[in-house]
Amino acid sequence: MSSMKVAKGRILVGKYELGKTIGEGSFAKVKFARNVQNGNYVAIKILDRKHVLRLNMMEQLMKEISTMKLINHPNVVRILEVLASKTKIYIVLEFVDGGELFDKIAANGRLKEDEARNYFQQLINAVDYCHSRGVYHRDLKPENLLDSNGVLKVSDFGLSTYSQKEDELLHTACGTPNYVAPEVLNDRGYVGSTSDIWSCGVILFVLMAGYLPFDEPTHMALYKKIGRAEFSCPSWFSPQAKKLLKHILDPNPLTRIKIPELLEDEWFKKGYKPTSFTEEEDLNVDDVVVAFNESNENLVTERKEKPVSMNAFELICRSQSFNLDSLFEKQTGQVKQETSFTSQCPANEIMFKIEEAAKPLGFNVYKRNYKMKLQGDKSGRKGHLSVATEVFEVAPSVHMVELRKTGGDTLEFHKACENSLSLLLIQKYKSHIRKSATQI
Amino acid sequence: MSSTIATDSHGLSDSWTIGERVCAALMPLIAVVEVLILTVTGCFSYCPCISIIDQNHKCTYTAKDFAILADETRFTVEEVEALHVLFKRLSSSLIDDDSIHKEELQLALFQTPYGKNLFLDRVFDVFDQKRNGVIEFDEFVHALSVFHPYAPMDEKIDFAFKLYDLRQTGFIEPEEVKLMVVAILIEFDMNLPDDLLEAIVHKTIADADKDNDGKISREDWKAFVSRNPSLLINMTLPYLKDITSVLSSFVFKTEAKP
Secondary structure, eight states: OTTSSSSSSSETTHHHEEEEEEOOOSSSSEEEEETTTOEEEEEEEEEHHHHHHTTHHHHHHHHHHHHHHHHOOOTBBOOOEEOSSSSSEEEEEOSSSOOBBBHHHHHHOOOOHHHHHHHHHHHHHHHHHHHHTTTTOOOOOGGGEEETTTEEOOOOOGGGEEEEEEOOOSSOOOGGGGSSSHHHHHTOOOOOHHHHHHHHHHHHHHHHSSOOOOOOSSHHHHHHHHTOOOOOTTSSSSSHHHHHHHSSSSOTTTSSSOOOHHHHHHHHTTTTTOOOOOTTTTTHHHHHHHHHHSSSOOOOOOEEOOEOOOOOOOOHHTTTTOTTTTHHHHHHHHEOOOEEEESOHHHHHHHHHHHEEEHTEEEEEEEETTEEEEEEEEEETTTEEEEEEEEEEEEEEEEEEEEEEESSHHHHEEEEEEEEEIIHHHHTOOEESSEEEOOO | OOOHHHHOOOOOOOTTOHHHHHHHHHHHHHHHEEEEEEEHHTTOOGGGGGGTTTTSSSSOOOHHHHHHHHHHHSOOOOHHHHHHHHHHHHTTTSSSSSSBBBHHHHHHHSSSSOHHHHHHHHHHHHHHHTOSBOOOHHHHHHHHHHHHHOOOHHHHHHHHHHHHHHTTTSBBHHHHHHHHHHHHHHHTTTTOOOOHHHHHHHHHHHOTTOOOOBBBBBHHHHHHHHHHHHGGGGGGOGGGGGGHEEEEEEHHHHHHHO
């Protein structure tokens, strides 16, 4: 998770530092972000206000976000907070550390029936819970199913409509039609609950088979197959699984199995444990109301932060060449307690890389802007080793990084620098010891 | 062949002028007088301040010289003595002649006597006040005095300006800044495109050039440094505040040598 690279230049929205884009549509994008106050990682869905207004969906979006914010289900990606600027709406989401569930299939092929059933049960738990609160997904597909160490998390509940392209209004599906119910494709209008169940059926099929039930080279042929529900189950499916899939992938939404019936199905019930969780009482939607308010009060702004700029003379005076310390260090066997290196990587990426290297070495990391303090959690020869780090901008794409020992043993400092930084930065950076020595 | 040599040498002595003959005759006498003078001035007597120096070294500094240098700088007599220990070590690293050659300074700073280094040339030139191609002990002490933590800021500002004024024109010009930046980036194994280098140089000159003449004068530099005191970070050597204890272990080790 922390290995995710952060985009060049530091952009803050409220207390969140925006990172790289991890998902993108025409009018919405999802960015990796970090809460600078507590260091927690989040995902932020950014919606275009104009787009939502153009679709006359502001009220509906506000209602759905408010509902979703009150949902705290273990199988649903939580909405933590909602912020707004003059042009954008920022939906702060729980960040799921793990990939898409379907990456697992891409890597290992189909799942065993028991494992597939376990994920399917979690999916139905999530869908049932949201449906019971009047929120429908409308676009269940592999990208929206995240796997966090065996725990399924469904993302984009209640938000998929607002992520769609301009010509794909309420009646149509976003992206691939393979998971979309026939009534949606036929553009007859649909009930959110039954179309979500169809999508769950397609997902179950893919989990167990390793391929799609409906897959044709042309859209016309694909629509025809979906409309008639023409699919066949592979031989390794158990009879009960085949029977359930027939009920789920029913082209008629009126006769299609409903969730209460599904929960009573013999195949589904095997090993089923209903999700037990306690709802938080202090959940509120005040921030949603504020975000959708027309007034300019409480609006956030995207502000770009840069590292402290370093002019040529600051670079020169930090050079080893213009430094006479070594006259004494060499003669007296002293050890330097500062090191610096230059890099052409973005400043945020450098910060993340240092943090990434420091944590496995047992450092607690405290960040503020482009300064970082690494505090060793184990006591060394001279107490806890602590290192102050700062990134400076020499030119738009050139940075200098200083690491300075602020506590603990100097030899341990050098060991830490060598072990972590030289390994971590060997390709991109030239490490360069300089300045300020001390007697051990 | 031997006859030729004899003839040559004979011819050579015949060609000597009276002055040259007198000189040749008096040379041993002058040497004796010189020895007497040196003995009287006490250079051959036991001198505690330089007891740690190998006996085969030529002795040129006395306790009185150390006292004079202490008066002229921020150092105490003891600190000057400690610096002399360091100086002897540096000046004998390649050529044992009581002066630091450029290669010896390079060896001390960069652990190699080879290769050209822009900064080394500047440091050496600024230290070598007598312009005789070597750094003598008094020059070494005077220059290091500027690096003392208690040295006046003006001295540090002036010294830094001299270092960065590569062509010694009385101005730090954009070309000089560019040369230094390129040298630094080489030190960091970095190769930047020319437009980026120009951007760094342009920004720096723009920040410092108060009178907008496209270069940095002494006045510009002074104002710039007062706004950015961190620019003088390399103009202070914390060791010099307590040079005797910093070098004490080294002095002790040297004394212990046979």
